[in-house]
Amino acid sequence: MTAQLKRVPVAAFDPLAARADFEILSRTVYGKPLVYLDSAASAQKPRQVLDAMREFASSDYANVHRGVHYLSAVATERYEVARENVRRFLNAGQADEIVFTHGGTEAINLVAHSYVAPRIQPGDEIVLSVMEHHSNIVPWHFLRERYGAVLRWIDVNDDGSLDVDRVDAAIGPKTKLVAIAHMSNVLGTITPLKDVVARAHAKGVPVLADGCQGVVHLSVDVQGLDADFYAFTGHKLYGPTGIGVLYGKRALLKSMRPFNGGGEMIQEVSRERVTYAPPPARFEAGTPPIIEAVGLAAAIDYLSGLDRKAVAAHEDDLLRYATDQVKELNWVRMIGEAKNKGAILSFETDDMHAHDVATILDREGVAVRAGHHCAQPLMERFGVASTTRASFALYNTREEVDVFVAALKKARAILG
Amino acid sequence: MDQGLRELYQEVILDHSRHPRRFGALQEATHTGEGYNPLCGDRVKIYLALDAENRIQDIAFEGKGCAISQASASMMTDMLVGRTVEQAEQLMSGFLHLVKGEDTNGLAPEDREQLEVMGGISEFPMRVKCATLPWHTMKSALEGGETAKTE
Numbered sequence: 262m263t264a265q266l267k268r269v270p271v272a273a274f275d276p277l278a279a280r281a282d283f284e285i286l287s288r289t290v291y292g293k294p295l296v297y298l299d300s301a302a303s304a305q306k307p308r309q310v311l312d313a314m315r316e317f318a319s320s321d322y323a324n325v326h327r328g329v330h331y332l333s334a335v336a337t338e339r340y341e342v343a344r345e346n347v348r349r350f351l352n353a354g355q356a357d358e359i360v361f362t363h364g365g366t367e368a369i370n371l372v373a374h375s376y377v378a379p380r381i382q383p384g385d386e387i388v389l390s391v392m393e394h395h396s397n398i399v400p401w402h403f404l405r406e407r408y409g410a411v412l413r414w415i416d417v418n419d420d421g422s423l424d425v426d427r428v429d430a431a432i433g434p435k436t437k438l439v440a441i442a443h444m445s446n447v448l449g450t451i452t453p454l455k456d457v458v459a460r461a462h463a464k465g466v467p468v469l470a471d472g473c474q475g476v477v478h479l480s481v482d483v484q485g486l487d488a489d490f491y492a493f494t495g496h497k498l499y500g501p502t503g504i505g506v507l508y509g510k511r512a513l514l515k516s517m518r519p520f521n522g523g524g525e526m527i528q529e530v531s532r533e534r535v536t537y538a539p540p541p542a543r544f545e546a547g548t549p550p551i552i553e554a555v556g557l558a559a560a561i562d563y564l565s566g567l568d569r570k571a572v573a574a575h576e577d578d579l580l581r582y583a584t585d586q587v588k589e590l591n592w593v594r595m596i597g598e599a600k601n602k603g604a605i606l607s608f609e610t611d612d613m614h615a616h617d618v619a620t621i622l623d624r625e626g627v628a629v630r631a632g633h634h635c636a637q638p639l640m641e642r643f644g645v646a647s648t649t650r651a652s653f654a655l656y657n658t659r660e661e662v663d664v665f666v667a668a669l670k671k672a673r674a675i676l677g
Numbered sequence: 678m679d680q681g682l683r684e685l686y687q688e689v690i691l692d693h694s695r696h697p698r699r700f701g702a703l704q705e706a707t708h709t710g711e712g713y714n715p716l717c718g719d720r721v722k723i724y725l726a727l728d729a730e731n732r733i734q735d736i737a738f739e740g741k742g743c744a745i746s747q748a749s750a751s752m753m754t755d756m757l758v759g760r761t762v763e764q765a766e767q768l769m770s771g772f773l774h775l776v777k778g779e780d781t782n783g784l785a786p787e788d789r790e791q792l793e794v795m796g797g798i799s800e801f802p803m804r805v806k807c808a809t810l811p812w813h814t815m816k817s818a819l820e821g822g823e824t825a826k827t828e
Contacts, residue, residue, distance in 0.1 A: 291679070612695075614743035616717055617686075620804060624679045632717045646718040646741055675686050676744060 273571035280656045282307035282563075293626030296661045301446050301474060301605055301652030302630050304499045306560070313559035314501065314552050325551055326525060326542070340551055343558035344541075350561045351491060352482040353508050360507040360514070360541040361549050365473040365494030366396040368507035369440075371544055372469050372490050373400035375517040376509075377438050383409030387438050388431045388466075390415040390423060390452070391642045392445040395635040397471040401440060410437075417642065421448035422599035425456040432464050439468045443475025443491075447634045447650065448597025449580070449605030451479065458487045467513065473497055477654075478576060478603040480569055483508050495553060499654075500560035504553035507544070514540035521546035572655045576604040579653040583662045592673060596643050604653035607634075613676045615647040621675060622649075625668035684797030685804075686744065693748035698755045703737040710818025712740075712810045719746055721811050723754075723818045731762045736815075743807050749795065750811035756791060762819055769812045775799070776808050 280286050283305045288295050297305060317339060323332035325340045341356070348356045362368045377387070387401045391414050404410035413431045417423050428439065439461045444451045454475075458468045467489035472481060476493040483491050490513070495504040509517075519526055519537050523546035528536040537543045564572075583606050587593050592611040610618055619631035630650045633640045640646060651665060703724035712721040721740035728734045736757050738750045753772075757765050771784035772792055778799030781789055798808050 291681075616743040616804065616807065617745070620685070620801060621682060624682050637718065640718065646720075675682065676691065 273568040274575050274655075276575055276656060276658055279307075279567070280658075282309060283656050284308060286656060290626045290628070291624050293624075294664075296625075296627040296657075296664050298651040298653065298657065298661070298665060299628045299630050300477075300654035300657075301497065301650065303496045303502070304477070304654055305656065306499055306501065306556075307563050309563045310500055310556050310559045314556040317555040318552050322552065324548055336551060339558075340549070340554050343554040346558040346561050347506055347508075350481075350565070351476075351506075351508050352484055354484060355511055357539070357541055358508055358511050358514065360509065360544045361554055362492075362505040362507055362544075363503055363550060364496075364505040365471065365492050366505070368492035368494075368505045369397055369469065369471060370400045371507055371520045372438075372492070372509070373404060375520050375544070376467075376490075376513060377410075378404055378408060379518060380437055381408040381410050384411060384435060385409075386411045386413045386433060386436045387440060388413045388415060388428065388436050389440045390417065390442065392417055392421070392423070392448055392450065392636060392639045393440065393442055394446050394471065394473070395637070396473075397440050397442060397469075398638065411435075414638070415441075417448070417450070417639075418599075420599050421445065421450045421597035422601070423450060423452050425453050425460055428457050429460045432461060432466055436461075436464070436466045439466055440471070441468065442471045442473075443481070444472075444478060444603045445597065445636075445639075446474050446605070447607050447636045447639055447648065448599065449602035449607070450597060450599040451475070451601045451603055453601075454488065455486050458489075462487065474603065474605075478573060489513055495557040495560065498557070498560050499563060501550075501553045501556040504550040504557050506557075509540070511540070514544070517544075519546070520544050523547040525549070567655070576653050576655065576657075579657055579659065579662060580604040580606065582659055583651065583653070583665065586662065586666045587669070590669070590673075592677065593669075596645065596648055605650065606652070607648045607650045609645050609648055610673070611677075613672060615649040617676055618649050618669070618672045621672040622665070622668045625664065625671065627665050627668045629665075681797065681800045685801060687794050687797065689794045690748040691744060693751040694744040697738075697747055697751040699737045699751065699758075700739065701737050702739060703735055705735070706737075708818045708821065710814045710816075712814030712817070714742075714746075714806060714810055716806070717743070719743065719807070719810065721746065721750055721814050723750075723811065723814045725815070725818050727762065733757050733760055733762070733765060738811060742810070743804075745798065745804055745807040746810050749808040752792070752795070753811050753815065756788070757815070765815070765819070769816060772812055773809060776805050 321335045323336045325337040344359050345356045347359045415427045461468045469490040470488045472493040491508040496502040526546040594609045596607045615631035632647045706724035707727045708725040710723045719742035724737045726735040736754045775781045776798045
């Protein structure tokens, strides 16, 4: 008999090792270890991101694209390397299809103002789903108020999933844009974005994807999706606040009028007229978030250095583990149980208001979100005023889920 | 249990929130006001019936919200019946100081004693607005003003 060599399973992703990169996770809250389950609102930052920003600011910083001096050239290089980094991350074709904004909200507002608004006649339609975040609703309300656009809402199924046929049905001859989340910040639903794009394109309608949640949990390929616009924010992606990204197809970006006016976005300014720089500079008026761009690039490097499939499997495991336990509580009603969903768990509790639940959880060190999650049309759809939401990130663990569930039971004991 | 939580969710408060006093509409209301907390989506409506001497003859509330806002509305309506508008505003001012953990010398001793159960909220700054929403709404009802908001 020959000794069989045992294959030792190699942990493709070790959440405990990753936790060590996030210093804040070792702090306590009210004397209890912090259990941070609010990453869908904003994720914590690994030291690699913080270090990159500090090192850049303390050794290579200057304004970009302006000075002829040495540091300006170095900073410009770093800023453009960050852009290239984002391009690779989204698998965009060209770096000039990547516009840096100050957040996801600004990226969507940019599309509304610069692409859609000039094309709107009264009665023209914007198609969007009821599970959009307010940042992908209010810019379209602006177009309704100012230009007479009509909002056409796509409903979701009771489990929170979205049928692509409903998207199809909502698109008509007057539709100017489909605006849809890649992943819902409340339900966790992952939308069939590629199919949505295909159906919209079959009718000649472009699609804007709100990727603020999607980009965190999914591997995004904007060319594969064929999305016309893809917007996301840095701070949910383990990066800094104050920076976001708009990916736009080059031809569309080139056809768009400027957004903010200021330095950097011009070709030439005289007393009589102004001409504009080509994209992406056209949409980056003023001094851009330079240090934040370096931080975002570091966050992308950090994620890219992990086995993202294994990270996704870990997050999925947390979601299932938490869902199974929460569903055992007969006083909890889950909201959002689509088959294809990311690591977000929203629920309502009998006779307990979400804010009371969140306050009690907080005293146990467990940070969750309670409220309408900037998605009031969705709250209305499900007939609730607010929900409690636990959202999981790569650094969460099963032990933390246990603490969360125990705290939930404690809330019930106090309030129920 | 955590001492702060024990003070926040005292039995008196839970009792008010589970069995709110003066809950419902008031047909003979002379003043109404609506309050809204945009942060959590909570709503409250206050009905007031004032007599010729500007005294609160009757008061009621409707709405949905957390234990704190419901208990606060319930206690408030209970305490305001029979008071003049001026007294109601004085009580409100004292209450606002109380929930912020400030000096409550403006409150009559018996009022302070009754409201003291709400004092624990001062340790939960994110929740103070839950407690004050019904009071701001009552004030806006008296002033016939716009929807009261707390955030």
